[in-house]
Amino acid sequence: MALGVGRKELVMVGVLLAGTLLAVLNLTMLSPALPAIMADLGVDATTAQWLTSVYALVEAVVIPLSAYLVGRFTTRQLFVTSLSVFTVGSLFAAIAPSFWVLLLGRIMQAACTGAVMPMVFTVILLVFPREKRGTAMGVIGLIIGFAPAVGPSLSGLLVDSVGWRALFAIVTTLGVVVVVLASFLLRNYGNFARTSFDKLSVVLSTVGLVCLLYGLSTFASTTNMPLTLGLIAVGIVLVALYVRRQLKLPEPMLNVRILKTCPYATAACVVVIVQAALLGTEVITPLYIQGTLGFTATMSGLAMLPGAVIGAFTGLVSGRLFDRFGVRKVAVPGILVAVLGASGLARLGIDASFITVVLTYTTLVIGLQFTMTPLNTWGVNSLDNRVIQHAQGLSNTMNQVAGSFGTAVLVSVSALAPLVAPDAPAAEQAYL
Numbered sequence: 001m002a003l004g005v006g007r008k009e010l011v012m013v014g015v016l017l018a019g020t021l022l023a024v025l026n027l028t029m030l031s032p033a034l035p036a037i038m039a040d041l042g043v044d045a046t047t048a049q050w051l052t053s054v055y056a057l058v059e060a061v062v063i064p065l066s067a068y069l070v071g072r073f074t075t076r077q078l079f080v081t082s083l084s085v086f087t088v089g090s091l092f093a094a095i096a097p098s099f100w101v102l103l104l105g106r107i108m109q110a111a112c113t114g115a116v117m118p119m120v121f122t123v124i125l126l127v128f129p130r131e132k133r134g135t136a137m138g139v140i141g142l143i144i145g146f147a148p149a150v151g152p153s154l155s156g157l158l159v160d161s162v163g164w165r166a167l168f169a170i171v172t173t174l175g176v177v178v179v180v181l182a183s184f185l186l187r188n189y190g191n192f193a194r195t196s197f198d199k200l201s202v203v204l205s206t207v208g209l210v211c212l213l214y215g216l217s218t219f220a221s222t223t224n225m226p227l228t229l230g231l232i233a234v235g236i237v238l239v240a241l242y243v244r245r246q247l248k249l250p251e252p253m254l255n256v257r258i259l260k261t262c263p264y265a266t267a268a269c270v271v272v273i274v275q276a277a278l279l280g281t282e283v284i285t286p287l288y289i290q291g292t293l294g295f296t297a298t299m300s301g302l303a304m305l306p307g308a309v310i311g312a313f314t315g316l317v318s319g320r321l322f323d324r325f326g327v328r329k330v331a332v333p334g335i336l337v338a339v340l341g342a343s344g345l346a347r348l349g350i351d352a353s354f355i356t357v358v359l360t361y362t363t364l365v366i367g368l369q370f371t372m373t374p375l376n377t378w379g380v381n382s383l384d385n386r387v388i389q390h391a392q393g394l395s396n397t398m399n400q401v402a403g404s405f406g407t408a409v410l411v412s413v414s415a416l417a418p419l420v421a422p423d424a425p426a427a428e429q430a431y432l
Contacts, residue, residue: 011185017143027113029155034051064254076186087172089104209235254397274375306362318371322377327374376395
């Protein structure tokens with residue numbers, strides 16, 4: 001076949017991608033529903049935001065365990081069990097009589113997403129031959145990019161017409177469908193090395209990542225900066241101790257030694273920077289559109305929609321081009337386009353037109369997406385197949401931290417604008 005894989009493998013990939021789409025769609029559908037959840041369950045915004053914050057924290061904590069889980073359980077066991085628990089968590093959220101039951105459902109969803117997503121990436125990469133992995137990564141990028149494009153709009157429609165519980169009811173139903181399909185169509189794939197369970201490693205990574213990510217996520221809004229900085233410092237120290245322990249263990253839970261492979265390390269570092277820029281921009285752009293330009297939340301969503309849709313397809317195209325031309329001829333133009341878009345966003349002022357914002361933001365996203373897929377594929381291709389599961393766990397963990405860091409930096413920089421330009425109008429100071 002053109003993709004170098006058989007029909008059974010393509011069916012298996014389809015099932016895995018269905019689970020991926022469900023997980024990402026579930027993540028992106030919540031934000032428009034938060035006001036309705038607050039009103040229905042009687043909680044304030046500070047409490048409600050834990051539905052998103054806890055999800056990110058739990059997912060980040062579980063991801064470093066993914067290499068151990070892949071070696072401990074078969075593909076079918078891990079996928080079917082994780083999606084089953086995910087579906088039960090979705091049901092809890094749909095029928096939740098109180099906020100805390102809803103939060104429990106979200107925690108169950110997040111834990112399963114963190115466990116299964118790196119495995120999905122690993123299996124799909126191993127199914128495809130090296131010369132077709134760019135296309136495979138592009139397809140994954142298309143799925144992951146497509147969900148944020150349609151999730152918020154679909155969520156808003158459902159919340160307004162049926163209610164917020166419909167979101168989780170639909171996810172529950174789709175979860176049952178995916179579990180049934182996986183039970184019949186998914187087969188075990190790969191012979192992954194089994195690693196030992198090291199309790200100290202789990203404690204170091206869990207506490208370290210929680211402290212680090214919580215500190216970064218609250219950095220721009222904290223009222224107790226010494227505590228926030230202390231959490232970040234403790235997180236950095238504990239994560240460093242975790243890395244040190246992995247280097248000493250004969251069978252590390254997460255093989256960080258793969259960073260000694262120069263192409264993978266280079267790709268991982270660049271993708272971390274790109275991820276920080278992308279997620280940070282996704283947070284700061286709606287604030288600028290609404291706070292400075294005075295547009296509505298709906299308009300800010302529409303402004304970012306072309307970037308999400310075109311960016312998703314851009315990842316697919318760049319993956320195919322990587323398979324044909326290699327990393328340099330694809331990633332370098334992508335970086336140049338991203339720089340062009342970033343410079344355009346930096347020059348936007350208080351009188352920028354809506355169309356200008358849409359064009360510059362879309363340009364930035366296209367450039368970043370055009371860069372990530374070939375770099376990710378090039379880095380993974382430089383590794384032995386026996387350690388790809390570790391590469392996915394490590395890369396996903398680094399990207400989680402990068403996203404929180406990028407958001408904290410951009411929001412904090414915007415908050416410093418009154419000190420940098422005290423004579424500028426207040427509206428323009430907000431998002432210089």
